[in-house]
Amino acid sequence: MGRGRAPCCEKIGLKKGPWTPSEDMRLMAYIQKYGHGNWRALPKQAGLLRCGKSCRLRWINYLRPDIKRGNFTPEEEETIIKLHGLLGNKWSKIASRLPGRTDNEIKNVWNTHLKKRLLSKEADPSSEETKETSSSFSSSAGSTLSSCNQSEGTIKDEGAAPAEPGFNLESPHEVSNKTEDRMEFQDSSMELIEIPFEPNLQDLWDVLEDHDQSPPSPSSELVISSSTAEQPKPKPSLSSSSSFSSTTSTSTSALNIQHAQCKEEQGEQSEVMLEIPNEANSDVWDMLDDDLGCLESSKSTVLEAQQNEATEGFGQECKRQSHEYFKQSWITDLEYELQISPQEGDHLLSVTKDIAADQAEPGFPSYDGTLDFELFDPIVAYFQNQPPSPTLFS
DNA sequence: AAGAGCATCAACCGCATGCGT
DNA sequence: CACGCATGCGGTTGATGCTCT
Numbered sequence: 047m048g049r050g051r052a053p054c055c056e057k058i059g060l061k062k063g064p065w066t067p068s069e070d071m072r073l074m075a076y077i078q079k080y081g082h083g084n085w086r087a088l089p090k091q092a093g094l095l096r097c098g099k100s101c102r103l104r105w106i107n108y109l110r111p112d113i114k115r116g117n118f119t120p121e122e123e124e125t126i127i128k129l130h131g132l133l134g135n136k137w138s139k140i141a142s143r144l145p146g147r148t149d150n151e152i153k154n155v156w157n158t159h160l161k162k163r164l165l166s167k168e169a170d171p172s173s174e175e176t177k178e179t180s181s182s183f184s185s186s187a188g189s190t191l192s193s194c195n196q197s198e199g200t201i202k203d204e205g206a207a208p209a210e211p212g213f214n215l216e217s218p219h220e221v222s223n224k225t226e227d228r229m230e231f232q233d234s235s236m237e238l239i240e241i242p243f244e245p246n247l248q249d250l251w252d253v254l255e256d257h258d259q260s261p262p263s264p265s266s267e268l269v270i271s272s273s274t275a276e277q278p279k280p281k282p283s284l285s286s287s288s289s290f291s292s293t294t295s296t297s298t299s300a301l302n303i304q305h306a307q308c309k310e311e312q313g314e315q316s317e318v319m320l321e322i323p324n325e326a327n328s329d330v331w332d333m334l335d336d337d338l339g340c341l342e343s344s345k346s347t348v349l350e351a352q353q354n355e356a357t358e359g360f361g362q363e364c365k366r367q368s369h370e371y372f373k374q375s376w377i378t379d380l381e382y383e384l385q386i387s388p389q390e391g392d393h394l395l396s397v398t399k400d401i402a403a404d405q406a407e408p409g410f411p412s413y414d415g416t417l418d419f420e421l422f423d424p425i426v427a428y429f430q431n432q433p434p435s436p437t438l439f440s
Numbered sequence: 441a442a443g444a445g446c447a448t449c450a451a452c453c454g455c456a457t458g459c460g461t
Numbered sequence: 462c463a464c465g466c467a468t469g470c471g472g473t474t475g476a477t478g479c480t481c482t
Contacts, residue, residue, distance in 0.1 A: 063452095086466085099467095099468085107451085135472090136470090136471090137470075138470060149469095149470075149471080150449080151449080153472085157448095158449080
């Protein structure tokens with residue numbers, strides 16, 4: 047074959063322009079079932095008359111479940127301005143620090159709003175807003191800036207996913223005198239989540255839900271500890287100081303769970319430590335990203351449903367069930383990943399295993415290259431496997 | 441009410457980069 | 462090392478909706 051770049055896709059016969067709902071559903075269904083190992087082959091296998099690039103873009107910018115829709119908050123805009131000052135037009139880098147936002151979206155916001163706003167501020171430097179912006183590296187930057195500075199090194203680290211701005215793990219459950227500890231943790235790239243001890247992780251969901259948080263940096267160390275201060279008795283389902291490794295196919299040794307303290311007499315503090323070494327297998331972070339991304343997705347779904355309550359056809363009960371579904375799925379998945387309470391019959395678990403089994407096959411995907419839509423309609427399968435998301439279909 | 445101008449954002453294009461052979 | 466390929470990234474475009482006159 048001659049030198050030079052191959053065309054990104056076959057132009058002939060492929061569709062361009064806006065995506066139809068049917069195409070969206072087909073793409074979502076396919077990715078949900080098989081993932082997106084090969085974008086170039088994906089459209090053919092999914093029965094889409096699109097090039098792989100277009101599919102990838104559509105997924106990343108619009109269909110991905112953890113996309114945060116809606117207007118940018120002032121905090122997000124501040125963050126973009128600051129990061130743009132640091133990084134320039136590195137939209138993907140900026141996007142990586144704004145959970146749920148895409149580089150395309152940020153680029154658009156910058157070009158349509160923020161750039162003009164900054165220009166107008168330059169023209170009128172006496173305005174109040176200008177003061178705020180120009181002091182973006184002073185105290186007004188708040189947690190966002192501290193996060194930026196804190197992870198300055200990871201910005202330059204191309205390989206590592208940087209810490210997220212606003213990754214504030216101060217928990218309502220956290221004991222009061224954690225200030226010094228927290229500073230220590232920050233210095234040693236360690237974050238702390240404290241949760242009421244519950245072996246089935248129900249409360250972990252609730253606590254994480256209270257944090258408007260993002261996955262931590264891979265360069266940091268995550269510690270999830272639990273407090274039983276309000277519990278009549280600790281429930282040490284994990285043996286004291288027990289430590290075991292995840293044996294999932296994707297993460298082998300990086301995940302250690304230690305039931306470090308079980309002060310049954312005092313009933314004061316019992317901890318489940320989830321320690322991930324700095325050099326942890328990146329798969330662990332993928333797993334946590336997925337889990338927390340799922341949480342974020344579910345949260346935004348519920349928020350969206352709440353916002354649309356008056357006008358949309360999703361009733362209160364539907365929304366509640368959707369929320370409960372995601373909550374339970376997330377918890378079950380995490381329990382499985384942590385090997386705390388694997389449930390063989392669980393739907394999500396079986397789906398995950400199906401996908402994992404498919405992906406374990408050499409030359410994944412293991413089917414013959416095209417889907418038989420008469421036997422397997424991905425659209426039907428999608429709605430059988432997952433409740434419709436108001437976020438996606440609004 | 442109609443049309444011109446503007447704003448927004450999804451999508452495209454082409455180059456850069458990284459990886460496997 | 463050279464090459465081919467897949468994917469990522471950033472600039473740009475064009476369709477659509479909104480606002481103003």
